[in-house]
Amino acid sequence: MRRYLRLFGVQLRASSLLAMQYRGDFLIDGAISLFWTATALAPLFVVYRETWSIPGWSFGEALLVIGWFTLLQGILEGAINPGLAGVVEHIRKGTLDFELLKPADAQFLVSTARFLPWRAVNVFAAVGLFVYAFTRLGRVPSLPGLLASLVLLCSSVLLLYSLWILTVSAAFYVVKVDNLTYFFTSIFDAARWPSSVFRGALSVVFTFIIPLALMTTYPAQAMLGRLPATSLVAAVGGSLAFAWLSRRVWLRSIGRYTSASS
Helix, strand or coil, X not given: CHHXXXXXXXHHHHHHXXXXXXHHHHHHHHHHHHHHHHHHXXXXXXXXXXXXXXXXXXXXXXXXXXXXXXXXXXXXXXXXXXXHHHHHHHHHHCXXXXXXXXXXXXXXXXXXCCCCHXXXXXXXXXXXXXXXXXXXXXXXXXXXXXXXXXHHHHHHHHHHHHXXXXXXXXXXXXXXXXXXXXXXXHHHHHHHCCHHHCCHHHHHHHHHHCXXXXXXXXXXXXXXXXXXXXXXXXXXXXXXXXXXXXXXXXXXXXXXXXXXXX
């Protein structure tokens, strides 16, 4: 474990140094990230400015969901996507050998190959949204609610990572999965809305198949102190199940890999 923590630190430091080589670009990318966060808020302001509303969610409560969406989007695009996106190119060129031959787990190496540190701006933006939301609500989150939301944060990150591993693993079979990754990113945009927005088949899909509700709605409900304990346990169990499945699929997919020298 200490060895992999040290490797993680080395990979993160290398990505940070690479990003800081061009400080102007670093600052511009951070500003662009804040701009996209603002655009994520625009639909919510439109909904609550008109006569519409989201059943069971006040404006301040819906802002918490946007905050969790912003936080997880930063983690997805700053820590998960950059490294795993390179796997597709390695498979296409047959150069994944360089990772497979190293004396460390290949999944760990490709997952931590690259980070985008400027995406940390999303973390501060999310914290700002949380503070603003609770200011509008006129209350503060309870300690049990905060602890539950932190547990759900870990579960959500694990779930996002597992779904991305499953997506990338498809490249071992069909090679070109760019459209599939774009599709997944587009689907994730729906997580900015509370799960009660979706009805019928969409509710089932975004709760059990692509569990967006677990990623943003559940943590927001936990902060509000209205998430049932059974839902918390189910969310943690579901994320662990997805992690186990993604690991099995990754190991099986590697068995199909053909290097450039084959």
